[in-house]
Amino acid sequence: MQMPSHQSLACACGQVRLAITCRPIASVECCCDSCRRAGTQLQSMPGAPQVLGPQGQTHFVMQRKDRVRIEAGQSLLHAFRLSSRGGSRRVLAGCCNTPLFLEFSGGHWLSLYGLLWPASERPAVEMRTMVSDLPDPSALPDDVPNLKTRSLRFYARLMKAWIAMGFRSPRIDVAGDAHG
Known part of the structure; x- marks a missing residue:
């Protein structure tokens, strides 16, 4: 399915809205231990949507930071970290506990939660990563790698996006959370 060049996304209650432009870097399901642990905690928050898939995978649509704009609800953003020393943060809409994106410290991309898209418009998964962290990777379907x-292809896509951005890494400010 061809993704529109401009798209609006929102949290479950609509108070936080994001605008994205252009095609994503990749659409992946992550099976790593930290995404599974974070997903379990995030989806257990009051009113939060289901984050994890049936085998514990998290669907992310990776987008260049310079192609994501917060249109409304900036003051409602909250950071969620698994560890105070961790190099990543998950950002959610504090109004309804909808996970919005995963951001790596110094990263030039955001891993937007696939659950933000209506099912009929959600970018198709192209690959699953970190399946070696799963208790039983054989339970995954073989519809994608x-x-x-x-993979090298995964890192090549990230590098290509970073080059296109002039090696910049825009900051996204979240109230009460220092992250650079």
Whole structure:
């Protein structure tokens, strides 16, 4: 399915809205231990949507930071971290506990939660990563590549996007959370 060049996304209650432009870097399901642990905690929050798929995978649509704009609800963003020393944060809409994106410290992309798209418009998964972290990777369907870790193709896409951005990494400010 061809993704529109401009798209609006929102949290479950609609108070936080994001606008994205252009095609994503990739659409992946992550099976790593930290995404599964975070997904379990995030989806247990009051009113939060289901984050994890049936085998514990999290669908992410990876987008360049310079192609994501917060249109409304900036003050409602909350950071969720698995560890105070961790190099990543998950950002959610504090109004309804909808996970919005995963951001790596210094990263030039955002991993937007696939659950933000209506099912009929959600970008199709192209690959699964970190399947070696699953208790039983054989339970995954074989509809896309199931990668034990991450592939050269995965890193090449990230590098291509970073080059296109002039090696910049825009900041996204979240109230009460220092992250650079």
